[in-house]
Amino acid sequence: MDERGKKTGGVGGSDIKAVTAEIICDRFSGKGWLRTSAHLPGEMALAIYLNQQKLVTILCTPIKLNYLVFGFLYAEGIISNISDVKMMRICEDDSLADVRLTNPEYELPAQRTITSGCGGGSVFKADGQYVDSSLVITPIEVLSLMKQLQDKMELYRLGGGVHTSALSDNRNLLVVAEDIGRHNTFDKVQGECLVEGISTRDRLLFTTGRVSSEMLLKAAKMQAPVLVSRHSPTGSAVSLARDLGIALVGHAHGGRFLVYSHPERLGRST
Numbered sequence: 102m103d104e105r106g107k108k109t110g111g112v113g114g115s116d117i118k119a120v121t122a123e124i125i126c127d128r129f130s131g132k133g134w135l136r137t138s139a140h141l142p143g144e145m146a147l148a149i150y151l152n153q154q155k156l157v158t159i160l161c162t163p164i165k166l167n168y169l170v171f172g173f174l175y176a177e178g179i180i181s182n183i184s185d186v187k188m189m190r191i192c193e194d195d196s197l198a199d200v201r202l203t204n205p206e207y208e209l210p211a212q213r214t215i216t217s218g219c220g221g222g223s224v225f226k227a228d229g230q231y232v233d234s235s236l237v238i239t240p241i242e243v244l245s246l247m248k249q250l251q252d253k254m255e256l257y258r259l260g261g262g263v264h265t266s267a268l269s270d271n272r273n274l275l276v277v278a279e280d281i282g283r284h285n286t287f288d289k290v291q292g293e294c295l296v297e298g299i300s301t302r303d304r305l306l307f308t309t310g311r312v313s314s315e316m317l318l319k320a321a322k323m324q325a326p327v328l329v330s331r332h333s334p335t336g337s338a339v340s341l342a343r344d345l346g347i348a349l350v351g352h353a354h355g356g357r358f359l360v361y362s363h364p365e366r367l368g369r370s371t
Contacts, residue, residue, distance in 0.1 A: 172292030
C-alpha cells in the first residue's frame with residue numbers, strides 16, 4: 102500500500118504556523134485602536150475519490166489529512182480496517198485524496214446527509230452501534246482530562262477558529278486532533294487510531310465543540326462509552342446517547358459539568 106502512513110499525519114511547534122494565515126487587522130481595546138496581525142486557521146476543500154469516483158468533498162484544516170480520510174471511511178462503514186485500502190494518495194496542491202480499495206467492485210453510497218458541523222460535513226449512515234461497556238470514570242478524572250485537552254490546543258491558542266478533540270484513557274490523552282470542523286476532529290482521531298493500532302473501545306472522547314447526532318454516532322462507532330464536551334449537545338444527540346449506552350457530558354469547565362445520559366458511568370446512582 103502506498104502513502105498510507107504519517108506523511109501528513111503530524112503538526113506541532115513551528116509547523117502550526119504553516120497551516121495558518123497571518124492577517125493584518127485592527128484591534129480595539131480600552132487603550133484605543135492598534136494595527137496588529139492575527140493568525141487564522143487554514144481551510145481547504147478536500148475531495149475524496151474512491152476507486153476513481155468522487156465520494157465527497159470535506160471542508161477541513163490541512164492537518165493529519167491521511168487520518169481524516171481513514172477515519173471518515175471507517176466511520177461510514179466503507180472500510181473496516183486499513184487493510185481494506187489498497188492505495189491512498191493525498192495531494193494537497195490539488196486538494197484531493199485518491200483512494201483505491203482492495204475491493205474494486207465497491208459501489209459508492211447512494212445517499213448522504215449534510216451535517217450541522219462547521220464546514221458542512223457529510224454522513225452516509227444514520228444507524229448506531231450500542232456501546233456495551235462497564236467503564237466507570239470519576240468526576241475528578243473527567244475534569245482533569247478536560248484540563249489536559251485545553252493544554253493541547255496548539256492551533257486554537259495561535260489563532261482560534263478551530264475545534265479540538267481527543268481520545269483518552271482514565272489518565273492521559275492518547276490522540277489529539279484539531280480542525281475547523283467538529284466532526285472532522287473525530288474522524289482524525291479515529292483515523293490515527295487505525296493507523297497506529299490504538300484501540301478506541303472503552304476509551305473516553307473529549308471535544309471542545311457542540312455535540313450533534315452525527316458526532317454521537319461516530320463515538321458509538323468507536324465504542325467509546327463516555328463523550329465529554331465543553332459545550333452543549335443537541336436534543337437528538339442526547340436521545341441517541343441514551344439509546345446507545347453512552348454517557349454524554351456537557352459544559353465541562355470551571356470545575357463543573359452536566360450529565361445528560363447514563364450518569365452511572367460517572368459513579369452517579371440512579
